[in-house]
Amino acid sequence: MADPPRRRETAGVGADRASPPRMPRWVKLSLILAAALVLVVLIVMLIVGGGHGPSRHMRGVQAPPISVTAEFALSGRGLGSHPSAEVNRR
Amino acid sequence: MTVTPGLRKFALTAHLTFSVGWIGAVVAYLALGLSAVTSQDAQTVRAAWIAMELTGWFVIVPLAVAALLTGLIMSLITPWGLFRHYWVLIALMLTVFATAILLLHMPTVSSLADVARQADGATLQRLGGDLFHPGLGLVVLLLITVLNVYKPRGMTRYGWRKQQEQRRRTPATTERTAQP
Numbered sequence: 001m002a003d004p005p006r007r008r009e010t011a012g013v014g015a016d017r018a019s020p021p022r023m024p025r026w027v028k029l030s031l032i033l034a035a036a037l038v039l040v041v042l043i044v045m046l047i048v049g050g051g052h053g054p055s056r057h058m059r060g061v062q063a064p065p066i067s068v069t070a071e072f073a074l075s076g077r078g079l080g081s082h083p084s085a086e087v088n089r090r
Numbered sequence: 091m092t093v094t095p096g097l098r099k100f101a102l103t104a105h106l107t108f109s110v111g112w113i114g115a116v117v118a119y120l121a122l123g124l125s126a127v128t129s130q131d132a133q134t135v136r137a138a139w140i141a142m143e144l145t146g147w148f149v150i151v152p153l154a155v156a157a158l159l160t161g162l163i164m165s166l167i168t169p170w171g172l173f174r175h176y177w178v179l180i181a182l183m184l185t186v187f188a189t190a191i192l193l194l195h196m197p198t199v200s201s202l203a204d205v206a207r208q209a210d211g212a213t214l215q216r217l218g219g220d221l222f223h224p225g226l227g228l229v230v231l232l233l234i235t236v237l238n239v240y241k242p243r244g245m246t247r248y249g250w251r252k253q254q255e256q257r258r259r260t261p262a263t264t265e266r267t268a269q270p
Contacts, residue, residue, distance in 0.1 A: 024244035027176045
């Protein structure tokens with residue numbers, strides 16, 4: 001970003017035209033690609049179930065909500081004190 | 091905004107340092123996330139999650155915010171502007187997106203680090219790692235880097251309008267400064 005824009009960088013894209021420049025092809029392609037990626041992510045989230053939080057990382061262990069987890073940790077009753085059977089049931 | 095070349099160089103140095111530091115910190119975070127996924131050792135998984143939380147809050151978040159702020163400053167003190175060129179606009183949008191996702195994701199990391207601190211071995215083995223968010227973040231940061239280095243052509247309508255106004259006001263000066 002340090003080098004100031006030069007003539008060659010704006011030539012041919014409307015800098016010297018009387019009418020406003022059109023959107024460059026690379027921008028259009030990038031926007032199409034970004035829209036496609038967002039669509040794919042949304043579809044995957046819908047198919048998988050859309051779970052987005054600590055529980056997504058816990059295979060077979062239901063993670064409590066973030067605030068509950070923090071309170072639980074502060075209370076001194078760590079998850080480690082739970083019998084493993086109880087953990088598996090959750 | 092007109093600033094001295096020395097101040098502009100200082101701002102550029104700061105922006106580059108924070109931006110490259112952000113990428114490096116994300117790579118380090120990915121290494122920790124990978125070790126949490128692959129390790130069979132409960133202590134390694136616990137240590138990885140605790141380190142991910144610390145790295146995230148005390149390294150990645152400050153670097154991300156600093157890179158965003160210095161990027162905004164750079165756009166204001168150089169002729170590139172913030173909305174005049176597509177590559178600057180897209181780089182800004184991607185940086186804001188990456189920072190927002192980071193800030194939304196970090197409470198989850200803290201929550202899981204809390205679980206890792208207290209959990210027993212069996213629970214730690216099921217905790218897994220954190221690869222998707224840092225992986226996606228790294229791709230976005232590399233895209234921003236490519237945009238900043240190559241600066242692909244393309245002026246926005248706003249940028250064109252501003253340039254036309256500037257040329258009408260001071261045609262001679264603009265012509266001189268526009269020379270390569």
